[in-house]
Amino acid sequence: MWLTRFAELPLALRVLFLASFVNRAGMFVFPLLAVYLVRGEGLSPGEAGLLISVGSTGLLVGSLLSGPLCDLRGRRTALLTALLLNAAGYLGLAVFDGPPWTYAALLFVALVGMGMFSPASNTLVADLTTPEQRPFAYTISYVGNNLGMGIGPLLGGVAAAYSYQLMFAGNILAGLACAAMILVWVPRDRRGRAGGAKEKAPRGSLGHRHVLLIVLVSFFYVAPLIGLEYALPLAVTTALNESAGLVGAVYTINSVVVVSLGLFLEKHIRAYGTKPLLLAAGALWALGLAVIAFAFSLPAILLSTVVWTLGEIIASVVVPTYIADHVDERRVGGFMALNGFVLGVARLVVPVGLGVIWTSHGHEPVFLTLFAAPLLGMAAFALLRVRPSPGASAAGPPDPVAAPDAARQAN
Numbered sequence: 001m002w003l004t005r006f007a008e009l010p011l012a013l014r015v016l017f018l019a020s021f022v023n024r025a026g027m028f029v030f031p032l033l034a035v036y037l038v039r040g041e042g043l044s045p046g047e048a049g050l051l052i053s054v055g056s057t058g059l060l061v062g063s064l065l066s067g068p069l070c071d072l073r074g075r076r077t078a079l080l081t082a083l084l085l086n087a088a089g090y091l092g093l094a095v096f097d098g099p100p101w102t103y104a105a106l107l108f109v110a111l112v113g114m115g116m117f118s119p120a121s122n123t124l125v126a127d128l129t130t131p132e133q134r135p136f137a138y139t140i141s142y143v144g145n146n147l148g149m150g151i152g153p154l155l156g157g158v159a160a161a162y163s164y165q166l167m168f169a170g171n172i173l174a175g176l177a178c179a180a181m182i183l184v185w186v187p188r189d190r191r192g193r194a195g196g197a198k199e200k201a202p203r204g205s206l207g208h209r210h211v212l213l214i215v216l217v218s219f220f221y222v223a224p225l226i227g228l229e230y231a232l233p234l235a236v237t238t239a240l241n242e243s244a245g246l247v248g249a250v251y252t253i254n255s256v257v258v259v260s261l262g263l264f265l266e267k268h269i270r271a272y273g274t275k276p277l278l279l280a281a282g283a284l285w286a287l288g289l290a291v292i293a294f295a296f297s298l299p300a301i302l303l304s305t306v307v308w309t310l311g312e313i314i315a316s317v318v319v320p321t322y323i324a325d326h327v328d329e330r331r332v333g334g335f336m337a338l339n340g341f342v343l344g345v346a347r348l349v350v351p352v353g354l355g356v357i358w359t360s361h362g363h364e365p366v367f368l369t370l371f372a373a374p375l376l377g378m379a380a381f382a383l384l385r386v387r388p389s390p391g392a393s394a395a396g397p398p399d400p401v402a403a404p405d406a407a408r409q410a411n
Contacts, residue, residue, distance in 0.1 A: 002263050010128045015185040017144050019178040024148025026174020028156030028167045029090050040164045055107030062115020063340035070123050070333030074189040078120035083179040085113030087172045094168035119336040126324030126332050138317045139266035150255035211326050215339050220377030221315045222346045227370045230351040239363045250305050257309040275386040277318045282378035284311030289371040
């Protein structure tokens, strides 16, 4: 029973998952930022888009800073810094009335915090779990984040309809509430990883080359997700001439599949190795995108969402688990940050590239390009040397007696 397995996790992680959910559910501002800048501050759509693009580089910077900060000051400090930077940036956006460049600078600060949070959270999960617990812990984290992301825009829209100040206040208060929970219940870092029984990887960069390649190649599974965020709204409203409200149906289906099937998938994938799981994730991504590319229609888009979301779930759990299982404890934070950086790079380059293709050739080559991405990823993963993970053959829930001292003490 997943509730029993959840109760066996350290208290610090249970609090972290709750804080992550509250933080995601409280992200009122970012999904509605363009609306705020245009309607609330009187900028043109072009100016708003440019400022958001410039400010979004903060996600990359935050991902890069998260690893060193985790290693130098600890995981809790990195999490608190992330939340406080995010709150400070949004507070500035809410109260300052200056030239347009100030909006980009303040958004940059807020998104540095957003970019730092996820790698630091993943690193703490690696610290406080056994190898057998990690797939379940990362699945819970992923499901909670997606549930929060499904709730956040809805609550933010209600708040913005009443007042933009209420929208900002809700986002800031949610972040500060999460910081308070982490400050009280997440302990300072302890030396000694939860996975202390596993063999350490060599300290040199070559010892982690297989992990580095896994993270870099995962770009081909991240790129379709970011590409769909860009292409699906345009496809529904322009190529299909449907209402923009139907775009929300895609996100609803995605969230429902993640929440309803995430834990089911985790229970059944624990007996499989990393490479088969990554290939299965790519196959699901490719199958889902093939439905759109070769049978383009609104029903095809909705059906495909169910299929590619399954691939998204598997990859989102397997990659951080592999990092946690195979990287020396002193470098886990850096590799988790690199994983976040790959996502940030995709957010910057994929929409631009697909926009050029769409402008020159229409929507069909865009979806064919997205279909090709997971195929390239599968080919690369098939060639990579992937090492077995310590918990890959676990057939049941982890034995709490086997949990290390650091994890038990966190309870």
